[in-house]
Amino acid sequence: MKAMIMAAGVGSRLMPLTMHVPKPMIPVANRPLMDNIVCWLKEQGFDSLICNLHYHPKAIRGYFGDGRDWGVNLDYSLEHELLGTAGGVKNCEWFLDDSFAVVSGDALTDIELQQMMQFHKKQGALATIALKAVQEVEQFGIVVTDDGHRIERFQEKPRPEEACSRLANTGIYIFEPEIFKYIPPRQFYDFGKQLFPHLVKIKAPFFGMPVSNYWCDIGSISSYKEAQVDALVGRVAMSLPGQVVAMNNGAQVLLGKNVSIGDGVNWQGINVVGDGCVIEDGVTFCNSVLWKDTVIGRDSRIEEALLGSNCVLGAKVWIAPGAIINSGCEFADGMQVPANAKVFNSIGSDLQLEQG
DSSP states (O other): OEEEEEOOOOOGGGTTTTSSSOGGGSBSSSSBHHHHHHHHHHHTTOOEEEEEEOSSHHHHHHHHTTSGGGTSEEEEEEOSSOOHHHHHHHTTTTTOOSSEEEEETTEEEOOOHHHHHHHHHHHTOSEEEEEEEOSOGGGSEEEEEOTTSBEEEEEESOOGGGOSOOEEEEEEEEEOGGGGGGSOSSSOOOIIIIIHHHHHHTTOSEEEEEEOSOEEEOOSHHHHHHHHHHHHHTSSOOOOOSEEEEOTTSOEEEEOTTOEEOTTOEEESEEEEOTTOEEOTTOEEESOEEOTTOEEOTTOEEESOEEOTTOEEOTTOEEOTTOEEOTTOEEOTTOEEOTTOEESEEETTEEEOSOO
């Protein structure tokens, strides 16, 4: 079966982590997010895949190649100018010639796509959306269905008291190829703002299927942190590369390959350390994530922070809670990074806290 992974977006809400990395390639539990998506699709019987590219396309193409190492055939659709969600799928009409799935490249999930396909076929649907019950409705596109699961309308990030449903659009879809008749070619066209309202208006066979499996839309820093924790504690079915170590104080850490850890390191909470990282003596590490090949100098303190790849921290550096550090930053001995700072660049004692 065929599926498309939407991976062309910039991921601006995850800056500075996505400054040099496309959002589908950010690591969750030491594994690129799209790696998990490809493996999940393969397990669900979708082994003929296409992925649209725009932002840092070489990072995705260089990692996956033709997909053979994952047991799939993977093709690509390069968008020199973004075409929108529906426009990007329309651009792959030549490939998607049978019932097909579309999944967002920023989703961590273990939804049963085979069950969704069966539901879609049983309903005789043109389009089907996987729907997930959420508490914070104001963060999502909310879908209202009738008793037969037919979609009646949408609410975009409603206030809780105005929400007519708690079912969120997951960005996971099943379509029939006839959907392409409703998407204009060679122009920007959006699922949520244009195609889906039109399908409701013309009373097309358009359905929503509630799902109970895990789903997390990694579109923000808070959801990215949430996904790391969920992966380590087993809320989502996915393989964890590396070793999960439980500490006597209840802390947990996922250690990647070839990690070096000094004496007297104080682990607190749930943490992820990428391949090739070096953590020197006396470091305190609390609810934080390190990408690969980052060095933390002795007696430093990392609190509820996210650090990209190839960072170098000197001795006694303090990264305050909520800080986000771009890959390749360097910090001199004794430096302090303020709480909630977004560091785009740093050499020695100079911090660039905005994109420039």
